[in-house]
Amino acid sequence: MALVAGIDSSTQSCKVVIRDAETGRLVRSGSAQHPDGTEVDPQAWWDALLEAIDAAGGIDDVAAAAVGGQQHGMVALDSSGEVIRDALLWNDTRSAEAVQQLVNEYGGGDQGKAAWARMIGSVPVPSLTVTKLRWMADAEPQNAQRVAAVALPHDWLTWKISGSERLEDLATDRSEVSGTGYYDPAAGQYRYDLLGSALRISEEQARSIILPKVAAANEEVGTGDSARGWGHIVLGPGGGDNAMGALGIGMGTGDVSVSIGTSGVVAATSPKPVQDPSGMIAGFASATGEFLPLAVTLNGSRVLDGACRMLGVDHDQLAELALAAQPGANGMTMVPYLEGERTPNLPHATGSFIGMSLASMNPQDIARASVEGLLCLLADGLEAMTDMGVPVNSIQLIGGAAKNPAVQQIAPAIFGRDILVPEPGEYVADGAARQAAWVLSALPTAPEWTASEVTTFTAEPTRFVRERYAQRRHLFTERS
Numbered sequence: 373m374a375l376v377a378g379i380d381s382s383t384q385s386c387k388v389v390i391r392d393a394e395t396g397r398l399v400r401s402g403s404a405q406h407p408d409g410t411e412v413d414p415q416a417w418w419d420a421l422l423e424a425i426d427a428a429g430g431i432d433d434v435a436a437a438a439v440g441g442q443q444h445g446m447v448a449l450d451s452s453g454e455v456i457r458d459a460l461l462w463n464d465t466r467s468a469e470a471v472q473q474l475v476n477e478y479g480g481g482d483q484g485k486a487a488w489a490r491m492i493g494s495v496p497v498p499s500l501t502v503t504k505l506r507w508m509a510d511a512e513p514q515n516a517q518r519v520a521a522v523a524l525p526h527d528w529l530t531w532k533i534s535g536s537e538r539l540e541d542l543a544t545d546r547s548e549v550s551g552t553g554y555y556d557p558a559a560g561q562y563r564y565d566l567l568g569s570a571l572r573i574s575e576e577q578a579r580s581i582i583l584p585k586v587a588a589a590n591e592e593v594g595t596g597d598s599a600r601g602w603g604h605i606v607l608g609p610g611g612g613d614n615a616m617g618a619l620g621i622g623m624g625t626g627d628v629s630v631s632i633g634t635s636g637v638v639a640a641t642s643p644k645p646v647q648d649p650s651g652m653i654a655g656f657a658s659a660t661g662e663f664l665p666l667a668v669t670l671n672g673s674r675v676l677d678g679a680c681r682m683l684g685v686d687h688d689q690l691a692e693l694a695l696a697a698q699p700g701a702n703g704m705t706m707v708p709y710l711e712g713e714r715t716p717n718l719p720h721a722t723g724s725f726i727g728m729s730l731a732s733m734n735p736q737d738i739a740r741a742s743v744e745g746l747l748c749l750l751a752d753g754l755e756a757m758t759d760m761g762v763p764v765n766s767i768q769l770i771g772g773a774a775k776n777p778a779v780q781q782i783a784p785a786i787f788g789r790d791i792l793v794p795e796p797g798e799y800v801a802d803g804a805a806r807q808a809a810w811v812l813s814a815l816p817t818a819p820e821w822t823a824s825e826v827t828t829f830t831a832e833p834t835r836f837v838r839e840r841y842a843q844r845r846h847l848f849t850e851r852s
């Protein structure tokens with residue numbers, strides 16, 4: 373029985389699953405926490421990965437491994453392979469001004485956004501790596517001048533597992549690189565002109581910067597570090613966490629996932645590239661050769677973590693409170709822009725409770741409004757997806773907050789559709805494990821693994837909650 377390891381290096385933690393390559397059966401698993409913050413020393417991810425591997429009983433007996441990771445984070449490397457500065461993560465919004473500059477340089481306003489959507493499939497927001505590079509070029513020119521290679525979290529970790537110190541050995545996949553802002557997923561090519569303009573250097577100079585090789589979905593990109601006894605482990609290219617999640621739950625055309633981890637993400641698979649000039653939908657690539665349009669929010673599970681802190685309760689108690697309240701929380705709406713927002717692009721926004729009254733100032737309604745506000749934000753993302761003509765036949769709820777009974781029961785009312793909830797699991801790590809098994813198998817498509825049990829949640833739609841949210845979502849104040 374060959375074993376494979378799948379790794380999810382996500383915003384808040386690192387998870388490792390070890391599965392049977394043929395059947396997908398879970399053999400063992402482990403995890404470790406990541407530090408807080410939107411600026412992180414990548415060494416912390418490496419330390420957490422080693423701790424999670426230990427907690428999973430090691431990987432000496434696995435035949436292949438692959439890494440899924442939080443997308444977009446800027447890992448700038450110098451010519452000796454050292455990390456130049458702490459990585460700026462996908463949820464770091466300091467590059468908001470750089471976004472404006474980059475859109476203006478390609479025509480400004482709607483014209484500039486449309487130009488970017490055509491060039492890279494997405495309109496820049498502070499999450500995209502390209503905007504972080506522009507920020508560094510302006511704010512830290514001494515660091516920008518040292519850049520010899522740019523990696524993202526998952527491909528840097530794959531490189532560390534390989535033990536290589538050669539920048540030329542960096543490798544990635546389409547799903548990850550399509551979120552950089554200097555790769556055209558429709559053409560399958562790096563855009564060195566955009567990399568150069570981000571760093572305020574010429575295209576020719578940009579071509580001397582090493583970018584990870586973009587490997588095919590089932591291509592071996594190296595082997596593990598023999599100094600650690602991992603020389604026999606075949607490495608897959610890995611991918612962005614959302615693409616690995618789609619592979620983990622086995623999404624096909626018409627299947628949509630709503631993931632509520634640190635980010636809230638509505639994802640669909642599409643056979644053709646998606647280019648949305650409004651910027652609501654990011655036109656990324658999938659980990660299987662197709663495309664993966666996404667609507668991504670900065671505010672996911674931590675909206676509920678914050679509500680728990682405010683009310684002094686745990687997640688289960690928050691759910692009990694929310695389910696004890698009536699739909700609509702006695703007229704109160706929560707706009708959950710707690711970390712600014714990305715979809716819509718409002719990097720300086722703050723959250724609000726709107727419509728508070730003596731009737732609604734109680735723990736039940738505060739809990740209900742928090743769950744409803746989070747789900748309304750995600751339902752707007754789903755609507756943007758259907759507006760783009762992406763088919764939506766079924767919706768699966770995944771991510772840390774998908775375990776929450778209030779989220780499970782209120783989601784069908786807010787989305788106005790049945791919601792499928794697979795058994796709790798680490799679907800990003802599972803997708804990475806499935807990719808590793810695919811690399812090992814030499815099959816043309818990923819191996820078929822038994823799908824997990826799914827529970828269907830149904831509810832009467834509460835359209836008025838969304839309508840009221842739509843009237844109030846503009847009523848926020850900017851961070852001072």
Ligand SMILES: Nc1ncnc2c1ncn2[C@@H]1O[C@H](COP(=O)(O)OP(=O)(O)O)[C@@H](O)[C@H]1O
Nearest residue numbers: 382383384385633634673687771772773775776
């Ligand atoms: N039962 C629950 N209800 C609501 N949120 C939960 C629950 N269990 C875990 N979470 C939250 O889910 C998040 C972790 O989910 P995860 O998908 O692993 O995030 P990420 O991939 O971004 O690191 C944390 O914010 C955690 O507090």
Ligand SMILES: O=C(CO)[C@@H](O)[C@H](O)COP(=O)(O)O
Nearest residue numbers: 382383442443462633634635
């Ligand atoms: O920026 C995006 C996708 O574009 C986020 O989805 C990150 O990939 C972080 O993922 P989580 O850690 O929240 O799973």
